[in-house]
Amino acid sequence: GDSVTQMEGPVTLSEEAFLTINCTYTATGYPSLFWYVQYPGEGLQLLLKATKADDKGSNKGFEATYRKETTSFHLEKGSVQVSDSAVYFCALGTYKYIFGTGTRLKVLA
Amino acid sequence: DSGVTQTPKHLITATGQRVTLRCSPRSGDLSVYWYQQSLDQGLQFLIQYYNGEERAKGNILERFSAQQFPDLHSELNLSSLELGDSALYFCASSVEGSGNSPLHFGNGTRLTVT
Numbered sequence: 381g382d383s384v385t386q387m388e389g390p391v392t393l394s395e396e397a398f399l400t401i402n403c404t405y406t407a408t409g410y411p412s413l414f415w416y417v418q419y420p421g422e423g424l425q426l427l428l429k430a431t432k433a434d435d436k437g438s439n440k441g442f443e444a445t446y447r448k449e450t451t452s453f454h455l456e457k458g459s460v461q462v463s464d465s466a467v468y469f470c471a472l473g474t475y476k477y478i479f480g481t482g483t484r485l486k487v488l489a
Numbered sequence: 490d491s492g493v494t495q496t497p498k499h500l501i502t503a504t505g506q507r508v509t510l511r512c513s514p515r516s517g518d519l520s521v522y523w524y525q526q527s528l529d530q531g532l533q534f535l536i537q538y539y540n541g542e543e544r545a546k547g548n549i550l551e552r553f554s555a556q557q558f559p560d561l562h563s564e565l566n567l568s569s570l571e572l573g574d575s576a577l578y579f580c581a582s583s584v585e586g587s588g589n590s591p592l593h594f595g596n597g598t599r600l601t602v603t
Contacts, residue, residue, distance in 0.1 A: 421596075423493070423579055423595050423597055426592070429591055431589060472588075473587075475587060476545045
């Protein structure tokens with residue numbers, strides 16, 4: 381069945397470091413892919429999305445490219461800030477939206 | 490602000506009791522989803538409604554039920570509560586519910602069963 385696999389956390393980085401959070405998926409067809417972010421005490425917020433192969437979603441310095449050949453949608457940011465500390469979820473856009481287990485990111489000043 | 494409203498924010502109740510969680514979707518969204526988030530199991534899909542009709546079911550226990558009303562708000566009913574039902578329950582909405590449009594989440598209801 382459809383599934384999403386995210387890298388285990390937590391990920392701890394220093395401010396201004398480069399971030400990669402890996403996400404791979406298994407799906408029939410070509411679903412949309414999403415990254416969500418969850419700050420403490422809040423619901424999930426859409427960070428970016430891509431709807432077809434080779435699409436690049438971007439927002440707030442974060443980017444992810446829909447790679448059909450490697451079934452991946454890795455999240456990247458060139459220079460993280462303390463305010464980026466949160467839990468990040470990769471999601472597959474099927475009728476029930478399948479989420480990865482989440483990756484906690486902690487950025488140290 | 491996502492535009493999705495969930496009430497109450499916190500709920501503390503005893504085992505064996507029944508509770509109702511309420512969700513108002515974002516204006517214009519026809520589809521409502523319910524998810525359960527616990528520490529050890531991530532975000533689990535429970536059920537989806539589209540324009541008043543149940544569209545998909547996930548890992549929802551028989552003790553749980555939901556419905557979407559004509560004004561599109563939704564309620565999740567949890568009965569015969571057990572300690573293991575303690576979790577964050579999220580409602581989310583989307584325009585059409587096929588998976589192509591983003592989900593918009595409420596801030597959740599934190600349920601504590603004692």
